[in-house]
Amino acid sequence: MFRTLSSRSSPTFRSLCLHPIRHFSSPTTAVKMAGSTLLGGHGKKHKVTVIGSGNWGSTISKIIAENTRENTDVFEEEVQMWVYEEEVTIPKDSKHYDEANGDKPQKLTAIINEHHENVKYLPGVALPSNVIANPSLQDAVQNSTILIFNLPHQFIRNVCKQIRGHILPFARGISCIKGVNVSDDGVSLFSEWIGEDLGIYCGALSGANIAGEIALEKWSETTIAYAPPPMDSRAPTPRSMSPNPSAGDLPETTHRDVRGRVSKTTLTAVPSEYPPLDHKCFRTLFHRPYFHVQMVSDVAGVSLGGALKNIVALAAGFVDGRGWGDNAKAAIMRIGLMEMVKFGKEFFGETVQTGTFTESSAGVADLITSCSGGRNFRCARKAVEKGISVQDVEREDLNGQKLQGTSTAHEVNSFLKARGLEAEYPLFTAVNGILLGESTVDDIPSLVSDT
Numbered sequence: 021m022f023r024t025l026s027s028r029s030s031p032t033f034r035s036l037c038l039h040p041i042r043h044f045s046s047p048t049t050a051v052k053m054a055g056s057t058l059l060g061g062h063g064k065k066h067k068v069t070v071i072g073s074g075n076w077g078s079t080i081s082k083i084i085a086e087n088t089r090e091n092t093d094v095f096e097e098e099v100q101m102w103v104y105e106e107e108v109t110i111p112k113d114s115k116h117y118d119e120a121n122g123d124k125p126q127k128l129t130a131i132i133n134e135h136h137e138n139v140k141y142l143p144g145v146a147l148p149s150n151v152i153a154n155p156s157l158q159d160a161v162q163n164s165t166i167l168i169f170n171l172p173h174q175f176i177r178n179v180c181k182q183i184r185g186h187i188l189p190f191a192r193g194i195s196c197i198k199g200v201n202v203s204d205d206g207v208s209l210f211s212e213w214i215g216e217d218l219g220i221y222c223g224a225l226s227g228a229n230i231a232g233e234i235a236l237e238k239w240s241e242t243t244i245a246y247a248p249p250p251m252d253s254r255a256p257t258p259r260s261m262s263p264n265p266s267a268g269d270l271p272e273t274t275h276r277d278v279r280g281r282v283s284k285t286t287l288t289a290v291p292s293e294y295p296p297l298d299h300k301c302f303r304t305l306f307h308r309p310y311f312h313v314q315m316v317s318d319v320a321g322v323s324l325g326g327a328l329k330n331i332v333a334l335a336a337g338f339v340d341g342r343g344w345g346d347n348a349k350a351a352i353m354r355i356g357l358m359e360m361v362k363f364g365k366e367f368f369g370e371t372v373q374t375g376t377f378t379e380s381s382a383g384v385a386d387l388i389t390s391c392s393g394g395r396n397f398r399c400a401r402k403a404v405e406k407g408i409s410v411q412d413v414e415r416e417d418l419n420g421q422k423l424q425g426t427s428t429a430h431e432v433n434s435f436l437k438a439r440g441l442e443a444e445y446p447l448f449t450a451v452n453g454i455l456l457g458e459s460t461v462d463d464i465p466s467l468v469s470d471t
């Protein structure tokens with residue numbers, strides 16, 4: 021059913037492996053050197069906005085604000101964080117609970133700006149005071165050169181609609197969203213969808229990144245995929261400092277999309293008054309001693325890893341909830357990883373590197389962590405244990421946080437079904453069938469068996 025993956029020693033395998041950019045031996049030194057020596061000396065600084073403030077959005081805002089504070093020659097210290105405004109009651113067990121206010125609901129942005137804590141989506145974690153919660157999308161993105169998209173994928177379309185025409189034409193994005201966009205035309209990644217919709221270049225961040233652990237500064241790794249568009253590396257940065265596989269002989273305003281085609285989006289170059297937006301700059305923005313960044317250029321592989329592993333995590337939760345133990349979970353991960361690679365190769369072509377799935381944090385590592393303790397896994401496990409739907413568990417247990425696996429399973433299934441390819445992806449198909457009540461967990465072994 022599947023093509024066999026290349027053996028470790030084969031040239032094909034070697035050429036597909038990742039070649040991370042290794043910059044410096046110590047993370048702290050890296051931040052300092054990159055900020056003061058390599059990126060500084062430009063007239064303007066980058067302003068950063070994080071669009072989204074959930075569990076991961078708040079954690080990423082914390083990371084970024086710590087780094088903008090340490091690199092004020094490159095970035096404006098203040099980080100705007102767009103918050104989907106809601107009225108929130110501070111929980112009684114929170115240190116910010118105030119007897120005088122009691123259970124009176126308050127605006128989430130006001131709570132964050134006063135107490136420097138997102139009491140609803142990241143309770144108990146102090147945010148740096150340079151994270152500014154902003155309920156206005158258009159105000160939050162104004163004059164920002166770096167836009168970090170970090171919200172559940174079901175909301176991104178509406179958010180992009182609201183900011184279109186209100187961002188700098190030369191802004192650049194990083195999508196931290198784990199999901200895929202399916203339409204009649206096919207399947208697209210949020211990084212490419214955002215880029216095309218807003219007329220900017222957008223890379224992707226994904227990894228074995230359970231937000232709660234990183235917010236507590238427990239060590240983890242992540243992968244950032246960013247292929248700087250040619251016009252950015254031509255103007256301010258010597259080519260040798262900005263690895264750029266998308267360059268070549270393209271005209272000034274064009275670049276290659278994640279599938280290796282010449283993009284229809286016309287880009288505006290980042291003016292040379294700003295420090296160059298390249299791998300070093302993004303590493304400086306995201307890397308912390310407890311959050312290690314690997315820079316790559318495979319945007320499709322990184323985005324697909326983050327999206328598709330959520331379907332596999334649901335399957336892992338199903339078999340765990342059924343009480344089948346670690347062997348069954350390992351089988352789910354093995355089959356899931358193969359379907360992820362197959363999907364990437366089949367629909368995103370040769371630009372997708374197998375090594376992104378098999379070697380990076382955005383691939384196999386995220387699969388393992390998500391199948392061990394992620395929300396999709398936990399909710400699916402509980403649903404089977406209690407005999408209720410995954411959506412019911414999500415509503416009851418997650419306090420407004422959103423699962424990405426359920427909608428991704430449906431979206432990927434409708435894409436495969438329309439092409440008559442459901443049987444080629446038996447695990448993805450089984451998960452969708454179980455969510456719809458058409459199959460049971462007991463059916464999984466026979467559904468995924470290729471013998």
Ligand SMILES: NC(=O)c1ccc[n+]([C@@H]2O[C@H](COP(=O)([O-])OP(=O)(O)OC[C@H]3O[C@@H](n4cnc5c(N)ncnc54)[C@H](O)[C@@H]3O)[C@@H](O)[C@H]2O)c1
Pocket residue numbers: 072073074075076077078103104105141170171172173175196197198199229230231232420421422423424
């Ligand atoms: N939480 C994690 O551990 C984690 C880690 C890595 C990646 N991710 C990915 O990050 C992305 C963001 O997830 P999260 O965990 O930060 O979110 P979340 O599930 O914790 O929070 C839900 C967010 O959606 C917002 N929201 C609710 N209704 C909305 C609306 N109508 N319009 C816009 N926003 C609305 C809420 O305000 C809240 O910020 C997802 O794609 C997720 O897969 C999450």
Ligand SMILES: O=P(O)(O)OC[C@H](O)CO
Pocket residue numbers: 198227228229230231330333386389390393394395396397423424
């Ligand atoms: O909690 P989940 O299932 O949304 O997964 C969280 C992260 O994506 C794990 O890397």
